[in-house]
Amino acid sequence: MANAIRSDIGSQCKKVIIMNPLDQPRPPFPPFDRASATQKVRMAEDAWNTRDPETVSLAYSADSQWRNRSEFLTGRDAIVQFLTRKWSHELDYRLIKELWAYHDNRIAVRFAYEWHDDSGNWFRSYGNENWEFDDHGLMRRRLASINNLPITELERKYHWPLGRRPDGHPTLSDLGL
Numbered sequence: 079m080a081n082a083i084r085s086d087i088g089s090q091c092k093k094v095i096i097m098n099p100l101d102q103p104r105p106p107f108p109p110f111d112r113a114s115a116t117q118k119v120r121m122a123e124d125a126w127n128t129r130d131p132e133t134v135s136l137a138y139s140a141d142s143q144w145r146n147r148s149e150f151l152t153g154r155d156a157i158v159q160f161l162t163r164k165w166s167h168e169l170d171y172r173l174i175k176e177l178w179a180y181h182d183n184r185i186a187v188r189f190a191y192e193w194h195d196d197s198g199n200w201f202r203s204y205g206n207e208n209w210e211f212d213d214h215g216l217m218r219r220r221l222a223s224i225n226n227l228p229i230t231e232l233e234r235k236y237h238w239p240l241g242r243r244p245d246g247h248p249t250l251s252d253l254g255l
Contacts, residue, residue, distance in 0.1 A: 104137055104215035108183035115180035118215075119187050123175040124242050131161035139216040146222045168193035172236040174243060176250045178206070185209045190255045192229070192236045200234060201226045204255070 104121075106114035125134045135154045144151040144160075151160055165171060173191035180186070187207045194200045205224035212218045235253050238244050 101140060101214070101216070102136075107213065107215045108211050110180045110183070110185060112177075112180070115185050116177050118185060118209075118211075119175050119177045122187075123173055123189075126173050126175075127171075127240075127242055129165045129171055129240075131158040131165070134161055137217055138220070139212055139214075139218040142216070142218050142220065144220045144222070146220075147224050167195065169196065170194055170240065172238065172240070172243070174236070174247075174250050174253075174255075175207075183211045183213075185211075188250065190250055192234055194231075200229045200231050202229050202233075202235075202255075203227070 106117055110118065122137060125137055128134070135157045138154060138157055140154055141152065142154065142157065144157065146160065149160065151157060168191075171191055171193045173189060175187045175189040178186040178188050185208075187209070188205070189207065190202055190204050192200065192202050203224050203226045205222055207223075208219075208221040209217050210219040235255070236243075238247055
């Protein structure tokens with residue numbers, strides 16, 4: 079969180095706010111409109127497609143609360159541990175998110191991601207997330223419901239190189255998902 083320091087310079091009193099580097103504001107900020115909500119969703123998708131737990135965790139407040147399937151987490155350290163464990167099991171992970179709804183400081187998304195386990199079994203995981211943001215644009219609450227569908231390698235729809243989904247790649251709606 080921010081620490082305030084007061085310094086007297088002559089007869090003037092100056093207040094300096096020092097932000098923890100982990101709590102830097104993450105625009106766009108609420109309240110969201112369609113454009114800013116869509117931007118926030120794509121930023122989240124891009125971060126998750128890095129599969130870097132530390133990078134992903136920076137979009138969440140230090141005390142962020144998560145429900146992911148049946149797991150409940152609080153705080154960035156727990157988020158990093160969870161994502162490290164997740165991506166050691168969900169290999170060749172590729173994700174697409176899509177805006178479902180927004181209002182004030184909340185955004186709802188639907189998503190699907192493809193991955194395989196260490197035995198080569200492929201899955202497409204479908205889900206919905208409800209997000210709530212603080213005034214600094216950090217996500218303070220994430221509630222996710224997710225289901226896994228076994229698929230064959232031939233049924234895969236996401237074939238871009240690992241990393242960010244290319245701008246021209248079809249959306250979930252375009253793919254009929």
